[in-house]
Amino acid sequence: MALQNDIYEWCRDHRVHHKYSETNADPHNSRRGFFFAHMGWLMVKKQTDVKIKGKQNRKFISI
DSSP states (O other): OSSSSSHHHHHHHHHHHHHHHHHHOTTTOOOOOOHHHHHHGGGGGHHHHHHHHHTTTTTOOOO
């Protein structure tokens, strides 16, 4: 309930964030500023690098 998108998108962004920390592929890159790293990333569209790396790193779990 933190309003950080749905669980699937949050998990993908979290994995991409740790794999590509502090690069353009990091969804909440702190090099873009304190506000962006904490809240701003929720208010703007994802950069192209984030979208590409997020699609490359999809892992499906069967339940």
